Amino acid sequence: MLNRRQFIQIGAGTAGVAALSGASTNWWGLDKNPLHDPGTEGEKIIPTFCELCFWKCGVLAHVKDGRVTKLKGNPAHPLSLGKLCPRGVGGTGLLYDPDRLKTPLIRRQSKRGEQLFEEATWEEALDLMANKMGQVREKYGPEAIALFSHGFGGAWFSHFFKAIGTPNISAPSYAQCRGPREVGYYLTYGQGCGSPENIDIENARCITLIGSHLGENMHNTQVQEFADAMANGAQLVVVDPRFSTAAGKARYWLPIKPGTDIALLLAWMHVIIIEKRYDIDYIDKHAAGFTELREHIADKTPEWAHVLTGIRPELIRETARFISSFKPASLIHPGRRTTWYGDDTQRARAMAILAALLGSWGRRGGYLNTSKLDVPGFPYTTSYPEHRPQVDRPKPSLYPLADEVLASGVCDATIPGTSSYDIKAWVVYGTNLIQCLPNPRQTKKAIQELDFIASIDVLPSEICGWSDVVLPESTYLERCDEVWTPDYKVPFLAVRQPVVEPMYNSKPGWWIAKELAKRSGLEDYFPWKDSVEYAKFRVTAAGYDCDELQRTGVIVGQGAPTCEEEGLALSFSTDSGKIDLYSKPLAALGFDPLPQYTPPDEAPAGMFRLLFGRAPVHTFGRTVNNRFLSLITNDNEVWVNAKVARDLTGVGILKTGDRVVLINQDGVRSEPIAAKVTERIRGDCVYMIHGYGHSAKGLRFARGRGASDSELVTQYKVDPIMGGTGMNVNFVRIERATQADEAGATRVREGAA
Ligand code: SF4
Structure with missing residues (x-):
């Protein structure tokens, strides 16, 4: 087993397994060492940001003789704080992966899924793709084309697909991951938790993880803050059927029966309310529906929850008292992949309501107010064609609070006759649908119904094997993308700039989208020469210095107050204008206005x-x-x-x-x-x-x-x-x-x- 240090050394030492032609292109027009760290002789250090996962930490790429020798965390970047997680350090393993897609591929004689392709030129592959998409547009309407995407570069393709006139633009990261959480918190506070989440792990005095595997789930900033908080004496409560890595650090581990979390949450609320351990002033001032909540939890005793969850009543009482004793700096971590049992929005609601009882929304050590830098968009047309409604739900009345397109719904709608119209072409950007949508057999069945499917990716994942055309994208270390200005507790602007030239015959996503638009008669939607021109325009229009941004990779702005302790005046864009403990919008739609426990299915014998x-x-x-x-x-x-x-x-x-x-x-x-x-x-x-x-x-x-x-x-x-x-x-x-x-x-x- 390697330790982290040895791993980093290996990552750096073996980075140059593939030869590159020429030195790295300096897309931003400067030719000087961008940071104070001079590196070794002849080494350049180029800032960019990571894409080994969606967190997008700031990276300093060490480059020598056109090869990346090392990736380190950018100390100026609020998400990396000078460190990368192991995956980020190992980014060269993606760049120099010998299995990378090297040139466009076209499936000619073989069947879908046989994984047999012929190499093609970009012209051939793009012409074919544009033709096939054009045929589908003409025959079935533009809505019959769907985009599935994951990753930062997906923005170029979303723009292109909107220009085509389809609303069926989806990301599995919603219906298969964070969607229920966002809707549950939105219903309660008038906003979701966002990405990166608006949580103050760093200053929490008690952290409660409910099925969240922080430390195994490696969100760099959160893990760093978690380690600091624990070192500073924060307490930890872990609710998990499994003794996770985090549970090993916890004061309490509650090995809950899977599917019963809502029962535990209601029982905790029962104890906290009945024993008046909630933040009374905060609830009086900021919350609506407390009376209904108190009535709702009156019979949700620890004894009631014990039978359901398998957790002893004394332990439920003890942990409720423990968690509330640290309020308001008692953080209920909202989790990330929250799609567990189908009652997930209600579980997220229960977590959000518990957080409100602890008075932790808008408070230090709880959930923070975020802000973002104001960066004007590129002045291209965003006037997109009118279109038919999205196809991801068989009836418009279904899933009324879905605020993004459901990837699984689009997949289902590809099976003829299941929705108001059929999907006939898929373009899949950076997401391996075979592994991330539930029921891969259904996904493969849907693919067989398509007139056309194309994948754009770095590696030949399963979905590429099911595609008609496969386009090799350059990695995040080889391309310039859109600038990034997230909502975060510290507002910032980050730039992704290429640190080496694209390897093989790969191309950046922006170029692929622009070329497809050109071949589809939609070039007016891409009026910029390249992504550098695009990004520079936005940075300059916002009044920031492109040279400075190139040197540092990030510009950090002055944020608004993040919590009441910093002078934040709390406000809520909810139905009541307060924290909605009781949700009238849910009631109006026929759903439970307060979270109800529904028992999970029991395992069949022997399973x-x-x-x-x-x-x-x-x-x-x-x-x-x-x-x-x-x-x-x-x-x-x-x-x-x-x-x-x-x-x-x-x-x-x-x-x-x-x-x-x-x-x-x-x-x-x-x-x-x-x-x-x-x-x-x-x-x-x-x-x-x-x-x-x-x-x-x-x-x-x-x-x-x-x-x-x-x-x-x-x-x-x-x-x-x-x-x-x-x-x-x-x-x-x-x-x-x-x-x-x-x-x-x-x-x-x-x-x-
Ligand atoms: S958390 Fe790790 S993999 Fe994800 S962006 Fe940050 S360094 Fe990269």
Whole structure:
């Protein structure tokens, strides 16, 4: 096992595995060392920002002889604070991945999914793509074309798709991840938590994690603040069926029965309200619906919740008192992937209401007010064509509070006859839909119904194998993108500038979108020469210095007060103008105005609930092919409770390292995977890290490693409020892996299957 230091050395030392032609292009027109750190002789240090995940930390790329030798955190950047997470350090593993898409590919004679392509020129591939999209536009209307995207570069394609005239522009990060949380907090406070979240971990005196795996979920800034807070004596309460890494640091670990979190939250509220441990002045001043809430929780006693959650009543009381004793600097972490059981908006509401009782919204150590720098847009037309309504819900009345397009709904609408009109073409940017949408079989079935599908990506993931045209995008280290001005507690403006020339025959996303627009008769929507001109215009129009931005990678502005302690006057854009403990908008739509507990389905006999999560060195399945990161974690395993493992029906005594397969309620059989027998998980569930079990032939390192949780997620429960797909509703039984299972995995590893 490598330690972090050794890993960083390896990451730096092996970065130059592929040769580059020429020195890096200085797109911003300066030719001087941009930062004070001179680096080693002949080395340039170029600031940019990371895209190994969506967090977008500031990076200082060390470049010598046209090769990136090291990636470090930019000390001036509010999200990196001088450090990168292990994935960010290992970004060169993506840049120099020998399996990168190197040139456009076209599927000619083969069937979709066979992963057989012919190399093509950009002209050929773009012409074909524009023609196919044009045919779909003409035959079915522009709305029949859908975009799925993930990542910062998706903005170029969103603009292009709006120009085409389709509303079906979706990102799985909404209905498969943060959507329920955003809607739940929006209903309560009039705004969501945003990304990066508006939470003050740094100053929290008590942090409560409810199914959130901070530390395994590696959001760099949050993890740094978390470490600082813990070092400064912050207390931690972890609610999780699994003894996570964070639980190891916690004062309390509550191994809750999966699916019963709302019951615990209501019981905590019961104790806090009945014992008058809430922030009475804050609630009196800022909240509406307290009387209804008090009535609602009157019978939600710890004894009531005990039967449901499996947590002792005394422990529920004790933790409620403990959490409230630190108010208002008692932070209920809102989590990130919140699509669990289909009642997820209501769970987010319960968390938001608990936070209100603690008086932590708008208070130091709780949820902060954020602000962003005012950067004018590029003066191109944003007058987009009229279009038919989006197609992601079979009836307009469904999921009334969804405020983004549902990726899973667009996928479903591709099956003919299921919605008001059919989707006939997909363009997939930077997201491996086969792994991130629930029920991959449904996704593949939908793909077979398409007239055309194209993927734009850096690596040949599974979705590329199902595409007709595959376009190789340059990595984040090779391209200039849109400037970034997020809402954050410290407002800032960051720039992504290329640190080396694009490798192979790859192209940046902005160029691909512009070329497609040109071929589609929509060039007026892209009136700039390149993304540098575009970005420079915006920076200059905002009154900032482009040279300065190039040197530092980031300009940090003066923020508004973030909390009452700094003079913030709290205001809420809700129905009542206050914190809506009781939600009239939900009531008006026929939903519970206060969170109700609904029992989860019980596991069938001999089966276990399938839970999944993250590894700190990987981002979903996107980084599993990264050889540097895989020096630390190169496989997944399935956690099985030790007591269960002693007598597993039909399996006998299971030991750590034994090879097993998981078979879900629909008979889907996983790839073989090693068991991890542990006391650190409840006996009614199993757990595995998401993103393994790749089958894409082009991912020569990742293919055949571990098992895919995604393939086992054949069922999901849709959140009736906003359409999120609760995916923790699948059950598996465990069998020992057979020789045939192992032989199948070997064939995938060898690229023969
Ligand atoms: S959290 Fe890590 S992977 Fe994500 S942007 Fe920051 S450094 Fe990159």
